[in-house]
Amino acid sequence: MLNYIQAQQLITSLSRSFGTEYISLDDADGRVLAEDVAADRDYPPFNRATMDGYAISTADWESGTRAFKVQQVIYAGQVGEAGLQAGYCYKIMTGAPVPLSANAVIRREDATQVDGNVSFSLETMRPYQNIARQGEDIKAGTGILSANTLCTPAVVSLLATLGRHRVMVASLPKVALFTTGDEVVEVSAAIKPHQIRNSNEYLLQSLLKKWLIKPAVCNHVIDDKQHLAETLKTVLGFDIIITCGGVSAGDADYLPEVLEGLGVKKLFHKLSIRPGKPIWCGQLPMGGLVFALPGNPFSCMVTFKLFIEAYLSVCFGLGMPRILTLPFNGKRKRSSGFDEFFPVSISGEPIAVNLIPINTSGDIRLGLNADALALQPCDADELNDGDSVSYLLF
Numbered sequence: 001m002l003n004y005i006q007a008q009q010l011i012t013s014l015s016r017s018f019g020t021e022y023i024s025l026d027d028a029d030g031r032v033l034a035e036d037v038a039a040d041r042d043y044p045p046f047n048r049a050t051m052d053g054y055a056i057s058t059a060d061w062e063s064g065t066r067a068f069k070v071q072q073v074i075y076a077g078q079v080g081e082a083g084l085q086a087g088y089c090y091k092i093m094t095g096a097p098v099p100l101s102a103n104a105v106i107r108r109e110d111a112t113q114v115d116g117n118v119s120f121s122l123e124t125m126r127p128y129q130n131i132a133r134q135g136e137d138i139k140a141g142t143g144i145l146s147a148n149t150l151c152t153p154a155v156v157s158l159l160a161t162l163g164r165h166r167v168m169v170a171s172l173p174k175v176a177l178f179t180t181g182d183e184v185v186e187v188s189a190a191i192k193p194h195q196i197r198n199s200n201e202y203l204l205q206s207l208l209k210k211w212l213i214k215p216a217v218c219n220h221v222i223d224d225k226q227h228l229a230e231t232l233k234t235v236l237g238f239d240i241i242i243t244c245g246g247v248s249a250g251d252a253d254y255l256p257e258v259l260e261g262l263g264v265k266k267l268f269h270k271l272s273i274r275p276g277k278p279i280w281c282g283q284l285p286m287g288g289l290v291f292a293l294p295g296n297p298f299s300c301m302v303t304f305k306l307f308i309e310a311y312l313s314v315c316f317g318l319g320m321p322r323i324l325t326l327p328f329n330g331k332r333k334r335s336s337g338f339d340e341f342f343p344v345s346i347s348g349e350p351i352a353v354n355l356i357p358i359n360t361s362g363d364i365r366l367g368l369n370a371d372a373l374a375l376q377p378c379d380a381d382e383l384n385d386g387d388s389v390s391y392l393l394f
């Protein structure tokens with residue numbers, strides 16, 4: 001039986017691009033850039049006043065001028081006239097271009113203006129004080145963003161600054177999602193005592209939404225071999241197929257057999273993890289992957305985070321999801337011989353990893369209010385106060 005690291009390595013070794021597409025900058029948030037982007041011009045693009053005040057020539061100041069007249073008022077968005085005369089200053093607003101004949105801005109607070117005459121309370125002037133000089137942040141043509149960058153708010157803002165109202169991003173995969181099981185009924189349907197509502201459909205759709213993925217197909221399939229095969233056959237050309245339930249040892253756990261019967265190449269069945277041990281994973285004839293997740297809700301969530309997120313992240317060029325570590329606060333005994341994953345909050349002073357109560361992997365609360373999924377490795381029988389614990393943020 002593989003462990004979760006070996007399984008992740010196998011899955012991510014099969015990572016592939018889902019193509020690229022141009023989209024509007026309005027839709028770029030959360031997408032991954034598929035092109036390098038360079039500065040279209042110098043930034044700042046002109047010598048920019050960083051304070052409201054007065055722009056002078058320090059040469060004029062150094063030659064002894066202490067009383068200035070206002071030659072022109074320059075607002076942001078205006079271009080001042082060139083050629084500042086000796087004994088004159090510009091009154092200038094934050095964000096306005098400082099004409100090249102001036103090289104210092106004195107804050108309004110350090111100035112006294114009576115009619116058109118200005119004097120300053122400063123003793124010394126530093127050239128380019130309160131001026132952000134053209135190109136001091138970045139020079140035209142310099143690369144700023146590279147492909148495989150996640151479009152965060154800062155990145156979207158930067159793209160806007162650079163005038164990129166359309167950007168090339170990684171396309172999203174075509175995903176099919178199937179829940180299975182005769183006992184599982186629609187959330188809106190009347191329910192009998194022996195039935196349960198289809199929470200995993202919502203769980204998995206919600207987990208996919210974080211990646212901006214909306215399954216192209218999303219259905220529930222009863223435990224019937226032929227019906228399962230007919231349904232799965234229609235999506236064999238997709239990038240990713242996710243199923244849930246029907247993968248362990250029961251008489252109606254048909255998925256591994258049905259998938260293999262359809263020509264899906266088994267990568268592994270069962271891993272040395274808890275929860276999630278019964279997961280089955282295979283490769284589609286066209287190169288995509290099938291993740292057949294266990295039906296228990298917490299197992300479903302854990303296996304999605306460990307394997308589908310790792311796959312998506314690597315396919316998008318973002319690398320493996322970040323594993324962080326912090327000291328543990330509490331006590332936990334391992335109940336299996338496997339690597340165990342459990343829900344935790346990251347809280348307290350000093351900050352630590354704290355247990356969130358969960359009963360079994362069938363507990364409908366799925367570690368409600370957890371911030372992260374923590375790991376108790378198979379070689380650690382106990383976790384105690386202060387032990388370093390690895391976790392993956394939700």
Ligand SMILES: Nc1nc2c(c(=O)[nH]1)N[C@H]1C(S)=C(S)[C@@H](COP(=O)(O)OP(=O)(O)OC[C@H]3O[C@@H](n4cnc5c(N)ncnc54)[C@H](O)[C@@H]3O)O[C@H]1N2
Binds near residue numbers: 293
């Ligand atoms: N003899 C063995 N039995 C089981 C083993 C084993 O190794 N040997 N593994 C256990 C473990 S661990 C898990 S996890 C489950 C996983 O089983 P399946 O993936 O086959 O899932 P099901 O049996 O179909 O369902 C398990 C559980 O989850 C509920 N479920 C299923 N689908 C949904 C859904 N869409 N929404 C909400 N809940 C769902 C289902 O009703 C079951 O209660 O197998 C153990 N058995």
Ligand code: MOO
Binds near residue numbers: 274
């Ligand atoms: O390991 Mo199963 O995935 O707990 O219920």
